[in-house]
Amino acid sequence: MANTPFVEAxxxxxxxxxxxxxxxxxxxxxxxxxxxxxxDDITGFEVTKRELSGGIDVTGNYPxxxxxxxxxxxxxxxxxxxxPGTHRVNLHAIxxxxxxxxxxxxxxxxxxxxxxxxxxxxxGIGLDFNPTVFAHPKxxxxxxLSHPDPEIRTFWINHCKASRKIAAYxxxxxxxxxxxxxxxxxxxxxxxxxxLTPRKRLKESLDEIFSEEYDESLVLxxxxxxxxxxxxxxxxxxxxEFYLSYAQQxxxxxxxxxxxxxxxxxxxxxxxxxxxxxxxxxxxxxxxVRWDSDHVVTFDDELKEIAHEIIxxxxxxxxxxxxxxxxxxxxxxxxxxxxxxxxxxALLYALLEPTNHLKELQEQGNFTERLALLxxxxxxxxxxxxxxxxxxxxxxxxxxxxxxIKEYEENIQSKRV
Ligand code: RNT
Ligand code: ZN
Numbered sequence: 486m487a488n489t490p491f492v493e494a495x496x497x498x499x500x501x502x503x504x505x506x507x508x509x510x511x512x513x514x515x516x517x518x519x520x521x522x523x524x525d526d527i528t529g530f531e532v533t534k535r536e537l538s539g540g541i542d543v544t545g546n547y548p549x550x551x552x553x554x555x556x557x558x559x560x561x562x563x564x565x566x567x568x569p570g571t572h573r574v575n576l577h578a579i580x581x582x583x584x585x586x587x588x589x590x591x592x593x594x595x596x597x598x599x600x601x602x603x604x605x606x607x608x609g610i611g612l613d614f615n616p617t618v619f620a621h622p623k624x625x626x627x628x629x630l631s632h633p634d635p636e637i638r639t640f641w642i643n644h645c646k647a648s649r650k651i652a653a654y655x656x657x658x659x660x661x662x663x664x665x666x667x668x669x670x671x672x673x674x675x676x677x678x679x680x681l682t683p684r685k686r687l688k689e690s691l692d693e694i695f696s697e698e699y700d701e702s703l704v705l706x707x708x709x710x711x712x713x714x715x716x717x718x719x720x721x722x723x724x725x726e727f728y729l730s731y732a733q734q735x736x737x738x739x740x741x742x743x744x745x746x747x748x749x750x751x752x753x754x755x756x757x758x759x760x761x762x763x764x765x766x767x768x769x770x771x772x773x774v775r776w777d778s779d780h781v782v783t784f785d786d787e788l789k790e791i792a793h794e795i796i797x798x799x800x801x802x803x804x805x806x807x808x809x810x811x812x813x814x815x816x817x818x819x820x821x822x823x824x825x826x827x828x829x830x831a832l833l834y835a836l837l838e839p840t841n842h843l844k845e846l847q848e849q850g851n852f853t854e855r856l857a858l859l860x861x862x863x864x865x866x867x868x869x870x871x872x873x874x875x876x877x878x879x880x881x882x883x884x885x886x887x888x889x890i891k892e893y894e895e896n897i898q899s900k901r902v
Pocket of ligand 2: 709742769809
C-alpha cells in the first residue's frame with residue numbers, strides 16, 4: 486500500500502530528528518486569544534452608539550455583522566469550530582450586556598458579562614479583557630489617562646479599575662487568569678512642546694489603576710504601546726520605551742502589537758530580549774500594510790518569524806498570543822478563521838524546525854549550512870502535516886471550511902438586516 490501524504494511528509498522531518506507527534510501534542514496546548522471585535526467592527530453593545538475613535542479605523546461594509554451578544558457568540562462559535570485547538574476569547578468593555586440600561590464605562594460590573602462567562606464555561610475556554618478607552622465623549626480630544634483634566638483622568642482610571650474587577654471575575658469563574666490589556670490612544674497630531682508631563686500623568690494614572698492587587702492566578706495586567714495613530718502622528722504618550730520601562734518596573738506584561746512599530750521594525754526580533762528580562766510577554770498579532778492597518782493575519786514571513794521565536798525559546802507558556810485585526814470588507818467569520826488558522830499554522834511550522842541542529846550550525850559558525858537549510862525547509866511538505874493536524878482536531882481540511890462559511894452566510898448572516 487502506498488504511503489499517505491502525511492506519512493510520506495513525516496519522514497522528511499524525521500530525518501532531522503523532528504518528532505511530528507510531539508509537535509502536534511505541544512501545539513494542541515497553545516491557546517490563541519481570539520479578539521471578539523473582528524465580529525462587529527469594534528461596535529460593541531452600548532446603548533448609546535458611538536463612532537469609533539482613538540486613531541484606529543475599520544473599513545468595508547460587508548453585510549451580516551453581529552448586532553448583539555447572541556449573534557456575536559454564534560459567529561465566534563462558528564469560527565472556533567473551523568480552527569484546530571482550544572482557544573480563548575478576548576473581549577472589550579463595550580461588549581457589556583446591560584439589557585437596555587445605560588451604564589457608563591466607569592460603572593460596568595461583572596454581572597454585565599455573565600452571559601459571556603456562561604458561554605465560555607460551556608465551551609471550556611478562557612476569557613481575556615480590555616478596557617475601552619476610546620469611542621466615548623470623554624476621549625474626544627484624544628487624551629484619556631494622561632488628560633490635563635483630573636476629572637477625565639479619574640473617569641478612565643475608574644473604568645480601568647472596573648475592567649480589572651471584571652477580569653478577576655473571569656479568572657475566578659473560568660479557572661484561568663484573564664489578561665487585561667490597557668491600550669490608550671493618548672497623543673498629539675503635531676509636535677508637542679512638552680513630552681514629559683503627559684507621560685508623567687499616564688504613569689500616575691497607571692499606578693492608581695494597579696494599586697488594587699489581584700492574584701496572578703486571576704488577573705494578568707498588560708500594557709500596550711504604540712508609535713503613532715491617526716491624529717497622534719507626532720507623539721504618542723504610551724510609547725514603547727514608556728511601557729517597556731513601566732512593565733519592567735512594575736512587574737506587568739509588556740504587550741507588543743505587530744502594527745505598532747516603524748514599518749521595517751519587527752516584533753519577532755524583540756521577543757528574545759523581552760523573554761530574558763520578563764517572565765511573561767503578551768502579543769497582538771496583526772498585519773500592518775504600510776501603516777497600522779490591522780489587516781487579517783496571513784501566513785507571511787513575520788508571522789512565521791514570531792512563531793519561530795516563541796518556539797525556539799521554548800516560551801509558548803510565557804507568551805500570551807492574542808490577535809488584533811479588523812476587516813469589514815470580507816465575511817467577518819471568515820476573517821477570524823483565516824487569521825487564527827494562520828497563527829496556529831505558523832506555530833506548527835515553527836514546531837517542525839530542527840531547532841537544535843540549526844542552533845548548533847550557528848554556534849559552529851557554519852553560516853553556509855544554516856542559510857541552506859533554512860531555505861530548503863521552506864519547501865518541505867508542510868501542507869500534508871498541517872492537513873493531518875486539522876483532521877485529527879476534527880476541523881475542516883484545506884479550504885473546505887469555506888463551505889461552512891458559505892452555508893452560515895446564507896442561512897444566518899444574510900438574514901441580519
Ligand atoms: C490600537 C490597539 C488596540 C486596539 C484594540 C481594539 O492601535 O492595537 O489593541 O486595536 O484594543
Ligand atoms: Zn493592539
